[in-house]
Amino acid sequence: xxxxxxxxxxxxxxxxxxxxxxxxxxxxxxxxxxxxxxxxxxxxxxxxxxxxxxxxxxxxxxxxxxxxxxxxxxxxxxxxxxxxxxxxxxxxxxxxxxxxxxxxxxxxxxxxxxx
Amino acid sequence: xxxxxxxxxxxxxxxxxxxxxxxxxxxxxxxxxxxxxxxxxxxxxxxxxxxxxxxxxxxxxxxxxxxxxxxxxxxxxxxxxxxxxxxxxxxxxxxxxxxxxxxxxxxxxxx
Numbered sequence: 479x480x481x482x483x484x485x486x487x488x489x490x491x492x493x494x495x496x497x498x499x500x501x502x503x504x505x506x507x508x509x510x511x512x513x514x515x516x517x518x519x520x521x522x523x524x525x526x527x528x529x530x531x532x533x534x535x536x537x538x539x540x541x542x543x544x545x546x547x548x549x550x551x552x553x554x555x556x557x558x559x560x561x562x563x564x565x566x567x568x569x570x571x572x573x574x575x576x577x578x579x580x581x582x583x584x585x586x587x588x589x590x591x592x593x
Numbered sequence: 594x595x596x597x598x599x600x601x602x603x604x605x606x607x608x609x610x611x612x613x614x615x616x617x618x619x620x621x622x623x624x625x626x627x628x629x630x631x632x633x634x635x636x637x638x639x640x641x642x643x644x645x646x647x648x649x650x651x652x653x654x655x656x657x658x659x660x661x662x663x664x665x666x667x668x669x670x671x672x673x674x675x676x677x678x679x680x681x682x683x684x685x686x687x688x689x690x691x692x693x694x695x696x697x698x699x700x701x702x703x704x
Contacts, residue, residue: 484636511691520682520694521637568636574689581627581684582692584636 481505484569484585491559491592499554499588501569510552511582512544513568521568527552528574556590564592595620597683597695605701606673614668614698616657616683624685626650626659626666627692631680640668640681673702 482503491497501510509528513521525534527546541563543555556563566589570582600615618624625644629637641650646661655670666683683695 482636518697518699520696523691526691570637570692581629581639581642582637584629584638586636589634 482569482571482583482585484567484588486588487586489588489590491556491590493560493592494558497556497559497590499556499567499569499590501552501554501585502550503571503583504550505571505583506549507571507573507583508549509572509574510546511570511572512542512552512554513570515566515568515587517565524554559590559592561592564590566590595624595685595687595690595693597685597693599681599683599695599698602680602697602699603701604698605703607703608675609672610702612668612670612673612677612700614681614683614700616666616668616695618664618666618683618685620664620685620687622687624687626657627684627686628655628657628666628668629682629684629694631682631697633679637682673700675702675704678702 485500511526512524515521523535524538541557546552566587568587569585572582597618627642628640630640631637641652643650643659649658657666657668678701680697680699682697684692686692
């Protein structure tokens with residue numbers, strides 16, 4: 479029944495070593511989002527895809543990239559993780575941007591640790 | 594721009610107590626309003642929503658009413674349980690903008 483699946487649940491990476499987080503969805507939603515959530519803070523939007531159109535938030539560091547090869551999958555690439563990038567990364571989907579009626583569907587998140 | 598302000602936590606209550614978590618917002622345009630809940634180690638789950646003024650969202654005993662005149666969407670529950678312990682996020686969206694979240698309020702319910 480899981481509709482938005484994030485793998486892995488926990489990821490440990492070395493300082494400066496590229497890492498990729500993955501997200502898949504079975505909802506056939508047009509929009510996929512990546513949020514970063516640090517401890518006790520609000521989720522912060524990094525970027526989103528509307529179909530193949532990529533939308534980057536102005537304050538998202540260049541260190542963060544994303545790929546969406548098809549409707550079902552979206553990846554978050556961190557090129558050179560720093561200690562400050564340790565966080566929970568949340569993937570979410572919606573039918574359209576700013577979905578007013580149903581909100582977003584979130585995955586369970588990937589907790590990234592940088593050592 | 595859009596912003597959401599929530600009361601700071603943690604909120605600590607005894608089981609069966611009444612809960613209120615305050616949420617106010619500023620928005621460009623006419624927002625839809627949401628409450629999300631996050632249990633430890635999990636992602637966010639939609640708890641309830643309201644899309645127009647005076648709408649009341651409700652789910653699992655939780656309620657919130659969209660108050661345009663006070664730009665508020667306070668979360669309430671008449672009798673909390675230990676299983677309600679979690680972090681609660683108020684959020685909004687306008688037009689085609691992505692969700693904007695408040696900073697979250699941690700609720701701890703003691704037996």
